[in-house]
Amino acid sequence: MINQTLSQLLTERVTAFAESPKPAELIDAGIEKMFQSVVDDLFRSYGDFTKVVKEAMAAAMPANVGDVFELTKYNAMVASLLRQRWEQAAVESLVLKTADKAISEVLTGDGLITGEVSLRSLLQAFVDDNKDDAREHGWSHPEIRFEEEQRYGNTYLAVYFDPEPEDSYRSGGYAREKRGDYGLKHRIHVRLTGDERAPANNWESAVRPGEVYSASLDDKKISLELNVRSPWERQLVALYFGNAMLLVDCDQDDFSYGLDD
Structure with missing residues (x-):
């Protein structure tokens, strides 16, 4: 520990944080803050859902710890929580379908490797x-x-x-x-x-x-x-x-x- 650089020490501690239950709590808190504005935009106009979801995800991302998060699981958690909240809010089915498509476009893409x-x-x-x-x-x-x-x-x-x-x-x-x-x-x-x-x-x-x-x-x-x-x-x-x-x-x-x- 004495011979560790500050960068190594910070990386270890942030990694330990990333593997704890705290990330889910941060995601939930971030989605709580931005959910109302997202839903308001959805009801005003169907608009550009892909842009809305990208902005929402960016707002929910915890700062300065992205380098050590396993982003695949993190993205899956964000997508799951977004879908749950839209369903709980009884959002109109067409809006929900369009929003779900936008989420998929943000988190996937052509040539995505799954093997x-x-x-x-x-x-x-x-x-x-x-x-x-x-x-x-x-x-x-x-x-x-x-x-x-x-x-x-x-x-x-x-x-x-x-x-x-x-x-x-x-x-x-x-x-x-x-x-x-x-x-x-x-x-x-x-x-x-x-x-x-x-x-x-x-x-x-x-x-x-x-x-x-x-x-x-x-x-x-x-x-x-x-x-x-x-x-x-x-x-x-x-x-x-x-x-x-x-x-x-x-x-x-x-x-x-x-x-x-």
Whole structure:
């Protein structure tokens, strides 16, 4: 505990809070505050329900703890409570049907993943997407780091990755210090389930399933408003918001741009 950074300590405490009954209480309180105005808008005009629900969800989100919440469960709780309250208020059936459609549009989307995603496939797609830059700058491999730790009886894996390898970064400027993990562009935080599956080949490591509870692209936390471009980015966003399980089936040194082959 003495050697922990302030960031690590805060992350642990907020994680403990996120796993307690308190999030449901916060959600309920947030919905109580905004429900009356939402219903008033619904009765005045059917309007743009998707916009109304997005604004309501944004108002109900507790500040500064989104990075460590398991957003899939959080979204499901919000949607469930919204539906319950509209039903309890005996809102007109057409209004309820339209509102329910809007909720689904906010919390889902095209290409939503609901099964399992291979971390190897995701990172390989990331590597392939950056091969042109690698060829231009002479990079041999991306910078990928796995950091694993135990907290509260659970195993957590953080995957940090950046197109530019560390040796290239260090040589690109005078007296550049090594980048910290959060100095890399992208990151995925995974809570491992503790289960293991046999690998496809004897020379590979066991496959470990996990749940993504936080992720960032280009140092920006993934959100409903984040613009994504490449297939691997869309895959990560869908993985984060969907009910998919991430399969940790690779090591950090398994990837290269293959330009020396």
